[in-house]
Amino acid sequence: MKTRWSWLAAGLSLVMAIAVLQTDPVSWKRHSVPTFTDRILVKGSTGIDVRELQGRLKLLGFYKQDVDGIFGWSTYWAVRNFQYRFGIKVDGKVGEDTREKLVRATRNYNPYQQQQAAPRRTGRRGRATATATPSPIVHSSSRLSRGDMNLLANAVYGEARGEPYIGQVAIAAVIFNRLEDARFPNTISGIIFQPGAFTAVADGQIWLTPNETARKAVSDALNGWDPSGGAIYYFNPDTATSKWIWSRPQIKKIGKHIFCR
Numbered sequence: 576m577k578t579r580w581s582w583l584a585a586g587l588s589l590v591m592a593i594a595v596l597q598t599d600p601v602s603w604k605r606h607s608v609p610t611f612t613d614r615i616l617v618k619g620s621t622g623i624d625v626r627e628l629q630g631r632l633k634l635l636g637f638y639k640q641d642v643d644g645i646f647g648w649s650t651y652w653a654v655r656n657f658q659y660r661f662g663i664k665v666d667g668k669v670g671e672d673t674r675e676k677l678v679r680a681t682r683n684y685n686p687y688q689q690q691q692a693a694p695r696r697t698g699r700r701g702r703a704t705a706t707a708t709p710s711p712i713v714h715s716s717s718r719l720s721r722g723d724m725n726l727l728a729n730a731v732y733g734e735a736r737g738e739p740y741i742g743q744v745a746i747a748a749v750i751f752n753r754l755e756d757a758r759f760p761n762t763i764s765g766i767i768f769q770p771g772a773f774t775a776v777a778d779g780q781i782w783l784t785p786n787e788t789a790r791k792a793v794s795d796a797l798n799g800w801d802p803s804g805g806a807i808y809y810f811n812p813d814t815a816t817s818k819w820i821w822s823r824p825q826i827k828k829i830g831k832h833i834f835c836r
Contacts, residue, residue, distance in 0.1 A: 611678070616669035620646040628669055631681040632657060652799040659741070659802060719797075723763040725785075727793045730767050732785035733775030735792075735832070742830035743789060745803040747796035749834070752807050759807070803827070806834035 612624045625644045632638035637660075638653040651667045658665045661676050669677075719727075727747060735743045753759040753766045760766050768776060775781040803809070804826040811831050815821070823835035 611674050613671075616646055618646050618648070618651045618667065625650070627684075627686065628654075628677070630686055631677050631684050634681050634684050648799055652801075655800055656802070665741075719763065724790075724793060726763055726767060728785035728790045729781050729783070730773060730775060731792050732789035733780035733783055734773060735830075736783075736786070736789065738830040738832070740788060740792065741802045742832060743792035744795045744800055745806070745829050745832070745834060746809065747793045748801040748803045749806050749809055751796055752801070752803070752805060756807055802829060803834040806836060808835040809833060810835070 611627055612622075614620075614624070616625060616628060621644055623644060625646050626642050628646075629638050629640075629642045629644070629650055632650070632653045633642065635657065637657045638650060640649045654669060654673065655665050655667045657663075657677065658667075658673060661680070663673050663676060727750060730750065731743050731747050735746045738746075750763065750766055754761065754763065760769055767773060767781070771777070773781070806826050808820065808823050809832045810817070810820045812833055813831065820835070826834045826836060828834070
């Protein structure tokens with residue numbers, strides 16, 4: 576008799592367990608999905624840990640693309656921007672330090688919560704751009720001629736040689752940000768040679784031969800790294816004479832330059 580009742584109790588427990596899983600599958604899955612693994616995530620990595628990486632970066636506003644589990648360029652530059660903002664070595668790789676700081680910064684992360692995209696507006700080229708924290712935009716090199724790339728390197732070298740490398744990338748990013756803003760000319764040459772826009776044009780330093788560092792800075796900005804935080808203006812507070820530029824909302828200072836909206 577005891578054996579019979581034991582089998583009956585076991586059967587009832589199994590039925591109840593199945594019922595719970597069927598009525599609340601999300602709660603069951605919530606405990607079955609792994610979090611970050613210990614592996615170092617780099618460009619080209621794929622998997623559920625990359626999905627979590629993207630989701631956490633998206634929660635902080637660094638990543639605006641689809642959470643697809645593929646560590647591409649957008650994820651790479653989102654990681655670099657996160658590392659820079661949080662004082663981590665900027666290398667685009669997600670190791671222990673980056674992973675731990677990201678987890679601490681996103682304690683309220685919920686992979687099952689529908690993330691609502693930030694309000695977006697359509698720019699001059701029909702591209703939707705976020706109105707909140709800017710996401711890394713990978714610019715198409717096919718839209719730029721060799722002359723454009725050379726001119727960009729000239730501008731970066733003329734404006735920012737001697738600045739830290741991240742500051743040179745930020746200068747290039749400002750030019751790309753203007754290219755996406757309907758208030759500015761829609762060509763690289765139009766932006767750079769806009770009257771009064773760049774000191775290097777006014778004093779002729781635009782025509783100095785750029786070095787490889789300036790060219791690499793242009794390439795990094797072209798691929799989406801924006802250390803300026805979406806700035807469209809910058810100035811040197813030690814030499815600026817315009818009262819207007821001081822009225823612009825300031826984002827950050829890199830080297831000798833203050834970057835503004």
